Amino acid sequence: MQNELLTPAQTAARIATGAVLSIAGPDALLATLPKGNWIGGTTIYMLTEDGGAEVEDRLFCSTLDSATTASIRHLAPDDLPALAGGQIPGGITLMMIPAFSQAHSRFALDGTGYPGLFDQPLMGWITGVPLGQIGRTAPAIYDGRTGQRHTEGAVVLHVGLPEGRRPALDIVNIFAPRDDLTLTFPETGFSAREVTVDGTTRPLASLLAERGIDTRLPLIANYAGAAINVSFESVDPATGDVSFYAPVIAGVEYRPARAMPDYAAAFAERLGQGGAGTLSCNCILNYLHGAMAGQRTGRFTGPVTFGEIAYILLNQTLVTLDLAA
C-alpha cells in the first residue's frame, strides 16, 4: 500500500488507472475528482512524514495496491446494521462517516451489535471540517463510484485481498489510566449529568472540578485488555451537562487518564520505525492538545480525524491497519 500526498491532478490520474483508493482532504478538492474506485472524507488535518500539518492544496491518498477486488456502497443510517453484508471474504472493510451526523451517533451506540461486524477488519474514521467551520459547514463523505457527496450515512469500501493475507487491525493508545478514581455511568449516551464513584451517585460536572480532572484527557475503559478512550467534548457548569465525543456505556468502569506531557514523543516511542505502507488515522484532539502540528510521530501517516473507527468508534486513539501482515 502507498500513502502519498498528491495534488488533485495526480489523484485524478491515479483514479484513472483503476486503482482502489481511500482519500482524505479538503472538501473543495474531493469535489473535483473523477468517478472511480475510491471513497473520500473531509479533513484538512494530516499527519505527514514531515509532521502534523494543515493541508489545503493536496489530498492524502492511500492506494490499496494489494486489492484483488473492491466494492463501494453508501449506507443510510437505517442501513448501517447491514454493514457487514458487503464483506468480501478474507478482505477488509474501510468506512467513513461525517461528524455530527445521525450515522455517527447510531454507529457509535449500536455498532457492536451489528451482525458480522467483527468477522473481518473494519477500519475507518469520522470526517471533519476546519475547526473554525464547525457548525457552519457540514463534514462530508464521497462515494467515488458515483462521485456523489453526502453529509449523512456512511461510505463503505469492501476490499478483497490475495489469499493467505491476514490483515492486522490494531490501536495505539498512548494514555494510561489513573488508579485513584473509577467512574461508572447510569446510562449509555453521548452526555451525562451524573456519575457513580465508590457507590455514590453525584453530579459529574462538580466531580470533575473538585477532583481536578483535565478534560483534555480521555476517560479510559478496559475492554478485555484493550484500552478504549472516551473524550470530553464540553462541560456546562450552569446545567451540569457533560458531553462526550463517543458514548459512555452504562455499567462500564472508566478511569481518567494520567497527564501526557509530550504526545508526539509518546507516539514515536510506541510506534518505533514501523508504519510505512500501513493505513492509519489519528485524532484531532491528540493533534490539538498534543500540539502535533510540525511534530513527527514516526512513519504512521494519515488523516487527522473527528473520531476513529476500529470496529467501534474511538477517541484520542491512533488506528493502524497493516495489509501486509
Place this chain on the structure above:
Amino acid sequence: MNESRLKALITGTDDLSGASLASRIFLNRLRIEVRHKPASLPDKLAELAAFMAKNPFAAEDFARL
C-alpha cells in the same frame, strides 16, 4: 471449547492479552450485556460459540487463554 470455559470467559474479567482487537471488543460486548441482563447468558454463550466457529482467528485467540 466446552461450555463451562465459555461461561468463564463471559462472566469473568480476565484480559485477553495477545488476542486480536476484534476478539477483545466482541467479548467485552457480551460481558456488558450479561452484566446488564444475567438471563441472557445462554444466548451470549451461543453467540460466542458461533463467533468462534465462524472465525478461526477468534478460535485461536480464545484457545490460547
